[in-house]
Amino acid sequence: MDRRYDAAPRLDLTACDREPIHIVGSVQPHGFLLTLDAGSLVIAQASANAPAAASAGSGLDAALPELVSVVRRYLDAPPTEDHGAHYLRTVTLGGDAACQTYEVAAHRVGDLVVLELEEVADPDVDAGLDAHSPRLRAFVQRLRLARSIEDLCAIVAEDVRSITGFDRVLVYRFDRDWHGTVLAEDGNDTLPSYLDLRFPATDIPVQARELYRRNRLRIIPDAGYVPVPIQPALTPAGKPLDLSQSVLRSVSPVHVEYMRNMGTGASMSVSILVDDELWGLVSCHNREPRRVPLQARNACDFLTQIFALQLFANERSAQAEQRLALGAVQSRLLGFMAEEDSFVDGLLNHPDDVMALANAAGAAIVTGDRCRLIGSTPTETQVRTLYDWLASRPDEVEVFAEESMSELLPEADAFADRASGLLAISVSKRYASYILWFRPEVVRTVKWGGNPVKAVTPGADGEPDRLHPRKSFEIWKETLKGRALPWTGPEVDAARDLRTSVIGIVLRRAEELAAMSEELQRSNKELEAFSYSVSHDLRAPFRHIVGYSNLLKTREGANLSEKGQHYVDTIIEAAFSAGTLVDNLLSFSQMGRHTLNRIAGDMNALVEEERRKAMRDVPAERKVRWEIGPLGRAHADPFMLRLVIENLLSNALKYSRDRTESVIEFGRLPPKDGEAVFYVRDNGVGFDMAYVDKLFGVFQRLHRVEEFEGTGIGLANVRRIVERHGGHTWAEGKLGEGATFFFTLPLRGEDI
Amino acid sequence: MANLKPILLVEDNPNDIELTLAALEAGQLANDIVICRDGAEALDFVYRRGPHEKREAQDPAVILLDLKLPKIDGLEVLAALKKDPQTRAIPIVMLTSSREETDVVRSYDLGVNAFVVKPVGFDEFFAAIKELGVFWAVLNEPPPHRGGWPSNV
Numbered sequence: 001m002d003r004r005y006d007a008a009p010r011l012d013l014t015a016c017d018r019e020p021i022h023i024v025g026s027v028q029p030h031g032f033l034l035t036l037d038a039g040s041l042v043i044a045q046a047s048a049n050a051p052a053a054a055s056a057g058s059g060l061d062a063a064l065p066e067l068v069s070v071v072r073r074y075l076d077a078p079p080t081e082d083h084g085a086h087y088l089r090t091v092t093l094g095g096d097a098a099c100q101t102y103e104v105a106a107h108r109v110g111d112l113v114v115l116e117l118e119e120v121a122d123p124d125v126d127a128g129l130d131a132h133s134p135r136l137r138a139f140v141q142r143l144r145l146a147r148s149i150e151d152l153c154a155i156v157a158e159d160v161r162s163i164t165g166f167d168r169v170l171v172y173r174f175d176r177d178w179h180g181t182v183l184a185e186d187g188n189d190t191l192p193s194y195l196d197l198r199f200p201a202t203d204i205p206v207q208a209r210e211l212y213r214r215n216r217l218r219i220i221p222d223a224g225y226v227p228v229p230i231q232p233a234l235t236p237a238g239k240p241l242d243l244s245q246s247v248l249r250s251v252s253p254v255h256v257e258y259m260r261n262m263g264t265g266a267s268m269s270v271s272i273l274v275d276d277e278l279w280g281l282v283s284c285h286n287r288e289p290r291r292v293p294l295q296a297r298n299a300c301d302f303l304t305q306i307f308a309l310q311l312f313a314n315e316r317s318a319q320a321e322q323r324l325a326l327g328a329v330q331s332r333l334l335g336f337m338a339e340e341d342s343f344v345d346g347l348l349n350h351p352d353d354v355m356a357l358a359n360a361a362g363a364a365i366v367t368g369d370r371c372r373l374i375g376s377t378p379t380e381t382q383v384r385t386l387y388d389w390l391a392s393r394p395d396e397v398e399v400f401a402e403e404s405m406s407e408l409l410p411e412a413d414a415f416a417d418r419a420s421g422l423l424a425i426s427v428s429k430r431y432a433s434y435i436l437w438f439r440p441e442v443v444r445t446v447k448w449g450g451n452p453v454k455a456v457t458p459g460a461d462g463e464p465d466r467l468h469p470r471k472s473f474e475i476w477k478e479t480l481k482g483r484a485l486p487w488t489g490p491e492v493d494a495a496r497d498l499r500t501s502v503i504g505i506v507l508r509r510a511e512e513l514a515a516m517s518e519e520l521q522r523s524n525k526e527l528e529a530f531s532y533s534v535s536h537d538l539r540a541p542f543r544h545i546v547g548y549s550n551l552l553k554t555r556e557g558a559n560l561s562e563k564g565q566h567y568v569d570t571i572i573e574a575a576f577s578a579g580t581l582v583d584n585l586l587s588f589s590q591m592g593r594h595t596l597n598r599i600a601g602d603m604n605a606l607v608e609e610e611r612r613k614a615m616r617d618v619p620a621e622r623k624v625r626w627e628i629g630p631l632g633r634a635h636a637d638p639f640m641l642r643l644v645i646e647n648l649l650s651n652a653l654k655y656s657r658d659r660t661e662s663v664i665e666f667g668r669l670p671p672k673d674g675e676a677v678f679y680v681r682d683n684g685v686g687f688d689m690a691y692v693d694k695l696f697g698v699f700q701r702l703h704r705v706e707e708f709e710g711t712g713i714g715l716a717n718v719r720r721i722v723e724r725h726g727g728h729t730w731a732e733g734k735l736g737e738g739a740t741f742f743f744t745l746p747l748r749g750e751d752i
Numbered sequence: 753m754a755n756l757k758p759i760l761l762v763e764d765n766p767n768d769i770e771l772t773l774a775a776l777e778a779g780q781l782a783n784d785i786v787i788c789r790d791g792a793e794a795l796d797f798v799y800r801r802g803p804h805e806k807r808e809a810q811d812p813a814v815i816l817l818d819l820k821l822p823k824i825d826g827l828e829v830l831a832a833l834k835k836d837p838q839t840r841a842i843p844i845v846m847l848t849s850s851r852e853e854t855d856v857v858r859s860y861d862l863g864v865n866a867f868v869v870k871p872v873g874f875d876e877f878f879a880a881i882k883e884l885g886v887f888w889a890v891l892n893e894p895p896p897h898r899g900g901w902p903s904n905v
Contacts, residue, residue: 531852540765540849543872547771550874572874579872 031118153184222289360437421484439484542579603631656684775881791824814888
């Protein structure tokens with residue numbers, strides 16, 4: 001066995017998994033073991049330290065006649081509730097001088113009865129379970145008052161130590177992966193403190209855990225013991241004897257070495273079973289060898305069982321409490337989300353609640369185009385990596401929970417300190433939107449109550465022994481790298497509930513939007529029908545008025561007085577401007593319905609075209625100086641952008657026509673907030689900034705018609721077109737000193 | 753003058769008829785101007801049916817077609833004539849009040865030869881109609897008659 005230790009330690013320890021510890025074939029020397037045929041009560045096997053009379057082949061009635069009746073009674077009415085070793089009675093064997101008192105326990109293994117006679121060190125001290133009942137009663141009282149699992153464990157440690165008198169009692173708990181954490185400790189400082197130490201799953205191999213589950217209590221009164229073989233080694237059925245339920249069972253040599261390395265001469269452990277699962281252990285150690293009477297052990301077992309029940313109840317209520325607490329957070333968030341236009345804002349404005357919902361250190365809300373971070377998170381690029389990975393997963397689940405992301409996604413190793421744990425919900429499949437929560441690697445968050453350095457006991461070569469808690473911690477740290485605290489059931493459920501709410505909100509919004517867009521479509525249709533009839537039915541009469549008045553003027557003009565001619569002129573003018581107004585109105589409404597068709601193009605070319613067009617209506621004698629700067633490219637609907645330029649240029653020409661020389665400037669400013677900024681400046685009549693708000697309104701005019709003709713729609717069209725492109729418009733001017741009109745167009749990535 | 757092809761004006765509004773006639777008159781065209789008041793009558797004229805059964809077998813030089821017409825509207829007339837190989841070559845000008853883009857697009861899809869929105873201004877209107885008449889009735893060379901029945905003499 002010792003040779004195996006020469007290989008790598010981890011291999012050694014996992015080799016333990018295969019060690020058949022329940023059929024070791026030997027017992028500890030503080031008692032002896034007999035197996036009897038259940039029918040004849042003939043001794044089949046006996047440990048080598050049994051009295052000479054009790055050897056294989058002899059009948060029980062001859063070897064130990066005082067036990068025949070209790071064994072018979074045990075066999076006739078076996079205890080049903082417990083399959084473990086059953087205490088039968090206390091007997092004293094031998095003559096006056098060499099007399100030894102034993103506690104006799106029996107259990108069945110197939111056709112055999114296993115009798116174990118354990119030596120009682122001081123028979124007078126033993127006062128039965130009754131001696132412990134006041135302590136047990138007090139214990140139950142204290143358990144009720146305990147507030148946390150740690151408190152409960154501390155009470156158990158304290159009581160077990162006072163019942164058994166061990167130097168140190170540890171209570172430790174297994175996690176999901178069977179790594180153990182010491183939650184409570186009671187001791188007299190003879191042995192080092194292990195509080196908060198962690199043990200890797202390999203410290204207690206699988207079959208030992210299974211044994212611990214089946215047999216709740218083990219004791220090794222003297223780690224320096226010499227195992228006593230059972231003879232013959234095989235049962236009459238030809239198999240090694242199963243010692244799972246034995247109280248004297250000899251333990252694995254590895255375990256004994258582990259004990260020695262920990263500096264302990266005696267140990268006892270009691271399994272904590274919650275819901276029939278191994279939850280943890282009460283682990284007792286003594287520097288010197290120590291025996292614990294059966295009744296005291298039973299008291300510890302009983303106490304531990306009560307503790308386990310209390311634990312079960314506490315965990316249930318803790319979960320319920322957590323659910324309640326998370327439920328409160330959840331309903332707050334729901335309220336916030338409902339208040340805002342977008343659920344994202346509802347969440348972003350309350351980052352603490354978002355993180356509290358999953359007890360996370362950070363969170364992110366990622367949609368196709370945006371990534372918003374809360375708390376301690378990986379960088380945006382790293383979050384995007386996670387997002388892409390999530391979105392690419394073929395099996396879409398409502399909630400994704402993982403405590404070791406680097407195992408699934410190697411890139412995640414780079415941000416293990418922030419997001420080893422990932423909890424994610426998909427809130428919109430269509431837009432691939434996710435809410436993510438992050439938890440840091442747990443190794444960095446381990447709490448150190450005790451001092452791990454003190455626990456180091458150098459081996460012969462100065463290195464910590466491989467079978468030593470310090471070494472164990474190193475192994476545990478190695479195993480736990482890149483791991484976060486697991487997401488609890490209530491946390492995962494809270495995330496799932498949030499997803500349901502968000503989807504509900506998103507769906508409701510979508511429905512509202514659909515209803516709104518239906519409404520819009522309807523009114524759009526109405527508007528179309530209206531403008532169609534306006535274009536046809538309202539425009540025609542104006543045309544007719546203009547037409548007939550003109551005919552009147554040209555064909556019957558001679559019959560009209562000067563006044564009459566003036567009247568006709570006025571009718572023509574008025575009807576003409578009304579008709580023009582209808583035309584402008586129509587183009588304005590068409591502008592709103594026209595679908596945007598954005599294409600990138602050369603702005604200078606477009607402006608030059610419009611400039612030439614505008615100049616066609618300018619009398620040849622008028623002086624106009626154009627100053628057109630480099631305008632670059634713009635990304636817009638060329639048809640609509642043309643209208644913007646046309647309007648701005650014709651305005652600039654119109655309002656500067658009284659100048660001896662009109663100066664019209666078209667330029668581009670450096671980009672601002674991701675938008676290209678263009679301006680058109682003239683040296684015309686300008687405007688009073690007090691009326692700047694009216695400039696872009698429909699039918700808003702700042703001049704009398706006699707001064708400047710127009711319907712007041714041009715700039716409204718400009719604003720409407722620019723806003724439809726996602727840009728904005730503004731103007732600056734001073735009365736008599738010209739005006740500048742600005743408009744912006746959003747830049748695309750390649751334009752910046 | 754029997755060989756001069758008529759101009760067909762399809763228009764239901766009497767004011768528009770009068771104003772268009774005045775404008776065409778100003779163009780001093782010698783062509784007859786035939787007026788149909790709805791789409792059905794226009795088709796009857798082209799196909800020499802009903803009241804126009806007895807008319808001379810001669811396609812119009814151009815059809816000035818309003819969009820909104822009783823019975824069969826302008827677009828339907830356009831569609832019918834442009835679909836028929838016998839009448840496809842007749843130039844059709846939509847002459848309308850409508851500025852609706854969809855109408856323009858549809859008209860061109862159906863094979864219209866020109867689309868004119870009647871200007872509000874009188875001078876522009878007069879100029880437009882005059883030029884239209886001159887262009888289609890005088891300047892435009894119709895496709896040669898390829899034999900067969902003398903429908904396009």
